[in-house]
Amino acid sequence: GENVEQHPSTLSVQEGDSAVIKCTYSDSASNYFPWYKQELGKRPQLIIDIRSNVGEKKDQRIAVTLNKTAKHFSLHITETQPEDSAVYFCAASRGDYKLSFGAGTTVTVRA
Amino acid sequence: NAGVTQTPKFQVLKTGQSMTLQCAQDMNHNSMYWYRQDPGMGLRLIYYSASEGTTDKGEVPNGYNVSRLNKREFSLRLESAAPSQTSVYFCATLPTIIYGYTFGSGTRLTVV
Numbered sequence: 736g737e738n739v740e741q742h743p744s745t746l747s748v749q750e751g752d753s754a755v756i757k758c759t760y761s762d763s764a765s766n767y768f769p770w771y772k773q774e775l776g777k778r779p780q781l782i783i784d785i786r787s788n789v790g791e792k793k794d795q796r797i798a799v800t801l802n803k804t805a806k807h808f809s810l811h812i813t814e815t816q817p818e819d820s821a822v823y824f825c826a827a828s829r830g831d832y833k834l835s836f837g838a839g840t841t842v843t844v845r846a
Numbered sequence: 847n848a849g850v851t852q853t854p855k856f857q858v859l860k861t862g863q864s865m866t867l868q869c870a871q872d873m874n875h876n877s878m879y880w881y882r883q884d885p886g887m888g889l890r891l892i893y894y895s896a897s898e899g900t901t902d903k904g905e906v907p908n909g910y911n912v913s914r915l916n917k918r919e920f921s922l923r924l925e926s927a928a929p930s931q932t933s934v935y936f937c938a939t940l941p942t943i944i945y946g947y948t949f950g951s952g953t954r955l956t957v958v
Contacts, residue, residue, distance in 0.1 A: 769946040771946075777951075
């Protein structure tokens with residue numbers, strides 16, 4: 736099955752700085768890569784996703800890049816704010832209706 | 847429009863007890879999933895149902911059973927709870943892969 740590795744496991748950034756989280760996947764057939772944000776005690780929520788036919792996607796302060804050749808994808812958060820503090824999960828799917836998740840990155844934005 | 851509703855929100859069980867976690871959705875989604883979330887391990891798929899009447903094992907199915915009662919409801923049963931099943935359980939639904947999952951609010955289960 737698909738194996739998704741996520742790094743780093745924790746990330747502390749100064750407010751206003753950028754944060755980058757990286758994920759690698761094992762199955763070259765994977766074609767859908769969503770990112771979820773989970774605030775403390777709440778459910779994961781989809782924040783952005785990218786498909787294998789796209790190299791980059793942006794939505795305001797967040798962006799995701801995909802390198803199919805290297806089988807890795809990254810989440811970039813610019814101008815970080817305190818409300819960006821959360822656990823972020825990457826995931827991958829072959830389009831078979833199952834998502835495989837990374838272990839998560841705890842992001843702390845310092846004021 | 848409640849989305850995905852899980853019950854109960856919290857539960858404490860003794861080792862060997864049984865219980866059923868309930869999940870119901872009102873979004874008319876075909877696919878439903880049960881995940882468990884443990885610290886440092888992300889979300890791991892227990893069972894899923896791609897459509898009404900079908901269920902399949904995920905990554906960590908041992909110790910669990912599921913029932914897709916109808917299109918709306920997908921339940922997860924622990925027949926004989928073990929401390930290793932202490933976790934947060936999330937139900938999720940999916941219309942198509944295009945939009946990603948919608949998660950329920952979770953059930954925090956402790957087995958003592």
